[in-house]
Amino acid sequence: AQSVTQLGSHVSVSEGALVLLRCNYSSSVPPYLFWYVQYPNQGLQLLLKYTSAATLVKGINGFEAEFKKSETSFHLTKPSAHMSDAAEYFCAVSALDTGRRALTFGSGTRLQVQP
Amino acid sequence: AAGVIQSPRHLIKEKRETATLKCYPIPRHDTVYWYQQGPGQDPQFLISFYEKMQSDKGSIPDRFSAQQFSDYHSELNMSSLELGDSALYFCASSPKGRSNTGELFFGEGSRLTVL
Numbered sequence: 455a456q457s458v459t460q461l462g463s464h465v466s467v468s469e470g471a472l473v474l475l476r477c478n479y480s481s482s483v484p485p486y487l488f489w490y491v492q493y494p495n496q497g498l499q500l501l502l503k504y505t506s507a508a509t510l511v512k513g514i515n516g517f518e519a520e521f522k523k524s525e526t527s528f529h530l531t532k533p534s535a536h537m538s539d540a541a542e543y544f545c546a547v548s549a550l551d552t553g554r555r556a557l558t559f560g561s562g563t564r565l566q567v568q569p
Numbered sequence: 570a571a572g573v574i575q576s577p578r579h580l581i582k583e584k585r586e587t588a589t590l591k592c593y594p595i596p597r598h599d600t601v602y603w604y605q606q607g608p609g610q611d612p613q614f615l616i617s618f619y620e621k622m623q624s625d626k627g628s629i630p631d632r633f634s635a636q637q638f639s640d641y642h643s644e645l646n647m648s649s650l651e652l653g654d655s656a657l658y659f660c661a662s663s664p665k666g667r668s669n670t671g672e673l674f675f676g677e678g679s680r681l682t683v684l
Contacts, residue, residue, distance in 0.1 A: 486670075486671035488671070488672065490675075495680075496677060496678075497659060497675040497676055497677040497678050498612070498659065498661075498675040499675070500672055500674075503670065503671065503672055505670050505671055544611060544612070548671050555600060555602075555617070555624075555625070555663060555671065555673075556602055556614045556617050556625050556627065556673075557602075557614070557671075557673055558614065559611040559612050559613075560611060561610075561611045562610075562611050
């Protein structure tokens with residue numbers, strides 16, 4: 455079985471500051487890891503994904519994440535926050551190799567960006 | 570590019586009524602997933618279909634059923650609705666074979682309100 459834990463249900467940063475959203479995973483097989491963003495009353499949009507290639511993954515809107523097997527982590531970062539980054543962020547895991555393609559989501563982190 | 574289409578976008582029902590949600594996956598996607606997202610919660614996997622057969626089952630209540638049709642669209646049928654069924658219901662799809670990198674493509678969701 456796979457699971458993800460997102461540390462911090464709410465994160466608040468100032469505009470221009472570093473964004474760090476934490477995600478730790480648990481998986482009995484090599485995981486596929488994803489970050490999705492959800493704006494109010496909208497669907498889930500993929501930010502980036504790790505599928506066993508490069509451990510540092512770059513996504514849209516200046517976000518990136520690093521897969522660290524030793525720490526079972528896949529933290530999301532952005533060097534400089536923008537007001538438009540305010541949203542809910544979900545880390546997710548799947549185990550494609552096992553044929554289970556459904557994603558398991560973390561509990562989400564709401565990012566607030568202060569002017 | 571074509572996206573996942575869900576209908577209706579909003580639905581209001583009374584307790585004990587039934588509701589049907591529809592999902593049209595991206596062309597050439599063969600797998601459909603249903604998720605339920607309660608207020609302030611993470612998306613919970615309900616059920617998925619691969620090539621019109623149920624492929625995985627999550628926390629779908631017995632009052633709910635779903636199927637995938639020959640044109641790959643899917644319908645989620647909910648009966649004996651309860652107040653707790655009020656949620657945003659997402660459909661997602663994923664592509665066939667080698668095109669599948671584990672990413673799920675989400676629709677905008679159908680918001681069900683049970684009064």
